[in-house]
Every structure is written in structure tokens, then in C-alpha cells.
Amino acid sequence: MNAPAGSRRLRVDPVACDGRGLCAELLHELIELDEWGFPIISDQPVPPDLELLAQRAVSACPVLALSLVSVPADTRPGPARGGGGAPVAAPDPRLPRQAVRLRP
């Protein structure tokens, strides 16, 4: 992946992700945790000054769910996401974090 700096995005494998939270600690500018501990990833390209941290976050993920990809805007054919979905809202930090079962 030798794309020029500033043209890579963070992507998380939602199946592998287990809400461990190391990525959000390392890269809170681009990754926030929702109230269940799962990452909300910014889909903006990683700015050059955060590139090193982003690579660090990718290596730090205990389940290797995070990756850096040089995918441009999604033009590939694929299932259309529900068009009426609301934009991702930032979680309210004042809310009590709810402990929930992560696995059945």
C-alpha cells in the first residue's frame, strides 16, 4: 500500500471487531467509541500528520480488525445501503456507558 499520504482511509472489519478500544485510544481524532465500546470511524482520509498513528493503531488492534486502505469513493457495484439512514451521530459523553453482552 504505497498510496501517497493523505489518500488512505481507515476501515474496520465489523465482524472481527470485538470492541477492545485500543484504536480509539491511539487515534481519538478519527475514531470514537459508541456507548457499547465499538468504533465509529471517520470516513475522511487520514491526514499526513496522523498517518504514523494510524499505522500504529492498525498494528495495535488485538484482532487485526482495523486496516488502512487506499479506496477512493465507493464506485464498485454492491448492495445499496438503506437510503433513509440517519447520519452517524457522535455518542453523548454524558450518557452512562451501558455494559452489554458482547457475545450471546
Next chain:
Amino acid sequence: MTATALTSLVAASTSAGSPLWYFNRATGVVCLVLLTVVVVLGILVRRSRPVGTAPRFVVAAVHRNASLLTLVFLGIHIATAVLDPYVTLNITDAVMPFTAGYRPLWVGLGAVSLDLMLAIIATSLLRERIGVRAWRLVHWTTYACWPLALAHGLGTGSDVGAWWMIAITAACVFAVGLSVAWRINAARTVPEPIAISGRSSAIRQDLLR
């Protein structure tokens, strides 16, 4: 180590109280303690607040660095054992279990532990290449590696009876036992939510320097 220093050490060790043997015992104890730290941190990183206010990535990094440090002390531990003329040990006895001329069983357990350790560390360094499943499989052998190292120490250790050695061993066993108990319990109950330390930004910058 220069040739002259080496010769003088060997010469010294033929007399009573060989320095190589003391180095060996000392590094052995240090390895046990370090290995305990590695295992405990590796387990506790899953807690919502692993160690005080330290962020998880810090705990994970210390876990990693401690394991590499263990290798260093292990290297000295093995080298001193091989070089010490009092016991007949080859370098191969460190990796080939149960072939040693001196206490083959107990040294052999140490060799098995070392083999596992090398596999664990190698797969961890290559984790992004081999994938999580293979890495996790090898990493699980930690739960065999640590007790083997402990058994090796108890079986070969010259200081086993000393009060301080008993205290250190007891502390290590307690720490690992407590961590494992926590992990088993956590797997059964609702996991704690993640608390992100406010100190993570400051620490983060330090680590990147």
C-alpha cells in the same frame, strides 16, 4: 565478552562460588518475574481499566516490551549455563528438550518453555502477516509456557529453599492465579464497558518520540 574476560570468568568458576553460576541463577529469577509480568499484563489488557489509569495500548506495549526484555535475560541465563564448566550443557540443550547431561527433565522443561516462547514472540512479530487465527493459536500456549518455566526453576533452581525465593515464587503464582481467575470470571459475566483514559494523548506522544 572479550576472550580475556571470558577466560577469567571460566577460571573463576572452577573455584567455589562461580560467578557464571550466580549470573545464571539471578537471571533465572529475573526471567520468572518478567515472565509473570508479561503473562499478567497480557491477561489484564482485556479489563476495562487494565492497570490504574494507563490506556490499554500502553499495557499492550509494556506487555510486548517486557517479553522482549525477557528474551534478553533468557539469553544471558542460557549463555551462563552453557559457559559454566560446572554443568555440562550445550547450547542445543536449551532448545532440544530432555537431551541435557545435567538434570535432563528439569532443564528439558525449560527448553520446552523456551521453544514455546520463541514461537509466541515470532508469531507476534509476524502477526500482520500470518493472521489472527494462527497467532492466537500459538499465543494460547502461553498458558503452558509459564508453568513450564516455573517448574524448570523449581526443579533446577539452587535457591529453591531460600525464603526470598519462596516469597518471589509465591508472589508470581499468586499474580498469575489471580489474573487467570479474573479472566475466567470475566468470560462468564457481562464484560465491563471500556473506559478510555484521559492520559492517553500525553502518553501517546511519548511513545511515538
Next chain:
Amino acid sequence: MTADLVRPSTPSTRRLLAGRGGTSLAEHVRSHGPLPTHSAAVLLTAVEQAGLTGRGGAAFPTYRKLTAVAAGSRPVVLANGSEGEPASGKDRSLLTVAPHLVLDGIQLAARAVGAHRAYLYVARDEVVQRAVAEALGQRTKEHGGVKVEVVTAPDRFIAGQETAAVSKVNGGLAIPRFAQPPVYEKGVRGRPTLVQNVETLAQLALIARHGPAWFRSVGTDLEPGTMLVTVSGAVARPQVLEVALGTEIADVIELAGGASTAVGAVLVGGYHGAWLPPTALRRSLANADLRADGASVGAGVIAVLPDNRCGVIETARVAAYLAGESARQCGPCLNGLPAIAGALAELAGPRPRRGARADVERWAGLMPRRGACAHPDGTVRFVNSALRVFAAELTAHERGHCTGSSTRAVLPTPQTADRGWK
């Protein structure tokens, strides 16, 4: 606001459902003609000019999918007839009434992309399986040389998702996978896989016979052709109908015998679709028109809710069903959908807790694009439409009473005993 012209067309247009129907190959050839022998290039051009889009719910341009798969080596065709949507019966109908059209479509699609293997993914439905087996049994080499293997889907909502279908055909569970690389590059046995709804393939089989101009002679400019719809709920004659795209929803309901009582609301698309108020019944069955209401044609479900039912209660029930149908692989869906369902259940009761609605909206905002599939996205779209359309009902519940006089379920929420995905 639509810029395209809605062509006047007969509301009921029997193309897929033409002829006597059934599993007889001879009857099929009599009704529709023999299997066309056009080359791959000709087929692809015809599909492109026809403007055929997927009939499985996502309405993705079929030509683009075909070319993406054709670019790979040793591709495979996967015909998806599993129909996990409880309120939809069109795939089941198509496979029993016109299985040979679907099988023709499979052969033609295989030719178009250069595939030599095909899979037909169908529900655990005895009638469908028998029809498919009978139809397959009659076909010889001259009806397409590509071997078609039938794979049975479990009775779960998510089993029909593209990557779930591929996973099941590969011998695994019918649950979605994180599609990197996407299935059109690496799917069944690691090969480029064309996943198409059985209705899309049947439409392809007709386009190959009659040409793109014929296909475009009904429907709208942007969304040509016919589609199968399942009309259910408070209508005189619930059934699967074939209508031209662009037909007004009110007309579609008339074709099913008309509403049996006053209409409370209409669910359009499916459980990942959206509710429409009775004032929107003049909308046409076309994405260009429905988009303004946050809806889409989806899988062609048109479920009529009578006005003596409470839309909030109905929505809460379906939301609980959808939460239970999560594959539970991804944190946001696994946590968010049950949370949303729980809050909706509160809203469905008298004097709900003050923060319940805000909770639904907040959690709904955390769902889109965070899972391996669109299950959370679709559920949220359905729930959001309910919050919009049933505002009066929500207000009534806040005051302690309900506008509905019956709580008997209208929308089906099947609970399978086997909770696995094998």
C-alpha cells in the same frame, strides 16, 4: 419530483406470469419460446440497453454486475430465490409458476459472464423445492449446458443477503461476511460470483427473447419493465402481482381487490422499507418517486395496515423480530437493534418513559454503515419511517390511549424453532 416520463401502461402486465405456468418444459416453450442462442456480447448489450435493475431489493444495475463478474476468471452464477423477507412471496410464486424462466435466466447469465457452474439458492419450502426439481429434471443439454446445483437456505431473514448466500453455498452458515474482496471478485470457492435475484434472471430471460425495446415499453424511463409485488394485509385478495414500474400504489392495491377497510398506512418495500401514510397512496411504485418519502420499491412488498391497527405496535413487533434476526456478528447491530426494539416496545405501550423516543433516534443514528451487511441500516430506515408516519399514534400513547382497536398482528414475524443459520 420525477424528471422522467411515466408511460401509460396497463396496471397489470403479465410477462413473467404469462401463460399457464407450471413446471412443464413444453408448456414453457409454448408460452415464451425456446432458449435464445445469442452470444455473451449480444446478451450484455441487450441488458444494458434494457436498463434492467436487480429485483432483489437493492435495484442495482444488472449490466454493471454482469460486466464486473465477467471481468474475472472462471466465474460462477448464484441465483438467489431464498426470500427471507416474511412479507414477500414473489420468489416463491415465480419459482412455482415459471421455474423455467428462472432456469433460462441462469443459463443466459452464465453465458453472459462465462460461467460453467451455477447454484440456485432456495428456501426450505416443499412446494418450491419440488417445482424446481421437476423443472430441472426435464431440462437437457440443449436448454443450457451449465450444471445447476440447488442449495437450501435456512428460514432466516438474513439468509438471503448476498454474502450470506455465498457463505452458505460454500458450505458455511448463511450469515453475512465482511466482503473484502467483494463477491463479484471472490465468492463461491474463491471465484467471481454473480449473485442475482431469481426475478432479475427471469426478466433477463425475457429480454433475451423480446429485446430491450420491448422491455422498456412499460414502466418508466429510469426504471423500465415490470416487477413482482406481494400485496398483503387488509386487502380483499392478497396475492403476488406483476405490475409495471411506475404504477400508482393505489392502483396496485385495487388489483388485489382493493383495501378491505380504511387504510391506516402502507408498508412499501419490505421490513427494510418504509411506511407511507394513506395520503401517499398516489405515489408510484418507482424509486424516483418514493425517495422523497424515504422509501423505495425494495423487494416489492406492499402491506396494507388497516386503520384499526396501531402502527407503532406493529412496528415494535417487527423491530423485535428484526433484532432477533441479527447474525450477532457486529457490535453495533448486536447491541443497537435490541436496544431500539426495547425502546419501541416502550413507545408501543401507554405513557412511555420520556426518553424512549430520543433513545430510538440516538441508537438509530449509530447503526448505518457500521455492520458487515445492511441489516441495521434497513431496520433503522423502517423504524425512522414509523416515527415519521405514526406521529399521531405516538402522541396518543404519550397521553395514555391508543388509536388502534385491535392488537392482532398484520405483518408476519415467523419465529423458527431452529435458531441457527445452517
